[in-house]
Amino acid sequence: MSKKVELEYELKTRSGSAVWALISTPIGLKKWLADDMTINEDVATFVWGDPLREHDIHTAKIVEMVKNDHVRFHWEASEDEAYWEIKMFHSEIAGNYHLYITDFAEDDDVEGLEQMWNQNIERLHVITGM
Template identity: 30%
Template sequence: MSDKIKFEIEFVIQSSPQLLYNYISTPSGLSEWFADNVNSRGELFIFIWDGAEENAILLKRKSDEFVRFAWEENDDDDYFEMRIIVDEITKDVSLFITDFAEEDELDEGKMLWENQISSLKQVLGSK
């Protein structure tokens, strides 16, 4: 098993933290931008892309602040987290992504998030 590299990316998003939290923490919100469809049973979230299912466990969440998931098939401590950060002075809202990728898949991993967040911004009507 090779060690994955942790990476973090920040995206400024024009949205209220409450609305944004809804899009990152609920099956209906996530299915608008993150996957084709999302179902949940308790802490288990089932993400569907092109008919293929991937299961993730909701590890932690704090209302209007963050969600942290772990893919079920991962046998290591990897997770992915979406954290909402509000600048105290400007009140700008950012979505701070933490994820892990193999070294040779790092750029791909970042690009994937950029595409996903671009979809999220479209859904939110954010620039």
């Protein structure tokens, strides 16, 4: 049984359009989430590793995309209904944008999943300065 994992990260930006580009476009997602990434209609293809050597390729269906709000994916290789979602929202208090990540993992994989997202967000901070 998969467990729902919800994580929140503050970004150092007040630009909603910049955040939306980072979570909804291949150029944006390649900066912090995958080594390469393409979107063809409603299928996103993610590549990790060197495409000319050892690498992993995974495809996900884009289940829902609401502009300036969220993108929800479902791994095509997954047989269950679990999804992963990246949602952006603006904090009225700090004025910055936040990312709210929803993902699913088996009980013994939750810590690894959280570490993976923490590393991805750290990469986003380093590469974009957000």
